[in-house]
Amino acid sequence: MNEVMLELTLNLGFIILALAFIFTFIRLVRGPSLPDRVVALDLMSALSIVFIALYSMASDQAVYLDAAIGLALVAFLATVAFARFVEHMAQQQETSKDG
Amino acid sequence: MNDLIDILLLIIGLFFILTASIGLLRMPDLMVRMHAVSKAGTVGVGFVMLAVANHFADFGVTVRALSIILFLLGTAPVASHLIGRAAYKIGVPLWKSTVVDELGDYYNYKNDVSKQRGDLYDPMRWWQGNSRE
Numbered sequence: 001m002n003e004v005m006l007e008l009t010l011n012l013g014f015i016i017l018a019l020a021f022i023f024t025f026i027r028l029v030r031g032p033s034l035p036d037r038v039v040a041l042d043l044m045s046a047l048s049i050v051f052i053a054l055y056s057m058a059s060d061q062a063v064y065l066d067a068a069i070g071l072a073l074v075a076f077l078a079t080v081a082f083a084r085f086v087e088h089m090a091q092q093q094e095t096s097k098d099g
Numbered sequence: 100m101n102d103l104i105d106i107l108l109l110i111i112g113l114f115f116i117l118t119a120s121i122g123l124l125r126m127p128d129l130m131v132r133m134h135a136v137s138k139a140g141t142v143g144v145g146f147v148m149l150a151v152a153n154h155f156a157d158f159g160v161t162v163r164a165l166s167i168i169l170f171l172l173g174t175a176p177v178a179s180h181l182i183g184r185a186a187y188k189i190g191v192p193l194w195k196s197t198v199v200d201e202l203g204d205y206y207n208y209k210n211d212v213s214k215q216r217g218d219l220y221d222p223m224r225w226w227q228g229n230s231r232e
Contacts, residue, residue, distance in 0.1 A: 002101075002102035002103060002106075005103075005106060006102045006105055009105075009106045009109050009110065010109070012113070013109055016113045016116065016117050017113070020117055020119070020120035023121060023124040024120050024123055024124075027123050027124050033129065033186070033191045034189075035182055035183075035189075035191055036129055036191075038182055039129070039179075039182060040123060042136065042137075042178060042179075042182075043120065043123055043136045043140050046116075046119075046140040046141075046143070046144050046171075047116065047120070049144055049167070050113075050116060050143065050147050053147050053148060053150075053151045053164075054147070057150070057151055057154050062155050062163075065151065065163045065164065065167075066163070068167055069163060069166065069167055069170075072167055072170050072171060073170070076170075076174040076177075076178055079178040079181070079182065080177075080178060080181060083181035083182050083184075083185045084181075084185075086182075086188075086189055087181075087184070087185040087188060087189075089189055090185065090188035090189045
């Protein structure tokens with residue numbers, strides 16, 4: 001009984017996750033600014049981590065969690081790199097205004 | 100019993116995740132969107148990871164799940180701070196109902212910063228403006 005309910009919850013979770021992916025993707029396409037898109041990508045990587053976790057529960061394979069760890073590490077680095085890039089844009093603008 | 104705890108944790112986590120994505124879609128302003136995403140996203144992933152740890156009931160899996168939670172709790176504030184500061188610097192417009200802009204009084208470039216805000220709002224305009232010089 002409980003196992004069936006867990007399976008139902010996992011299926012519901014996949015549906016909710018798909019909805020969340022769609023919402024995030026709409027924001028990623030619509031923008032309107034570059035940091036909006038970076039935030040959307042950040043949330044998308046979190047959603048992928050949750051997807052991997054749900055999948056590892058659904059298939060009873062704990063090995064997939066290693067991929068989730070790697071994804072968490074890479075997502076942080078990507079966000080930091082994007083932030084540096086945006087900040088670099090601001091500095092370039094300032095120097096071009098001075099001259 | 101174990102499965103029931105799993106279901107409870109999963110439902111809490113998925114609720115937070117759905118809230119985060121709806122907030123990202125519907126909120127009016129970058130800062131407000133970041134508020135929805137960085138808190139709700141982190142808590143959602145945390146609850147789902149707790150469900151995974153409870154489901155497998157294995158030492159290695161628990162350590163992995165807890166390490167993911169700790170890592171996200173450590174890095175999410177740093178990442179959103181970086182993005183928010185960079186967005187403020189390039190002048191992403193604030194919501195029109197914003198009451199307080201405390202940083203606006205302190206963030207003085209050599210030129211008048213109030214005239215610069217919004218210049219870099221559109222990246223493509225930035226590229227074109229840069230190539231014209």
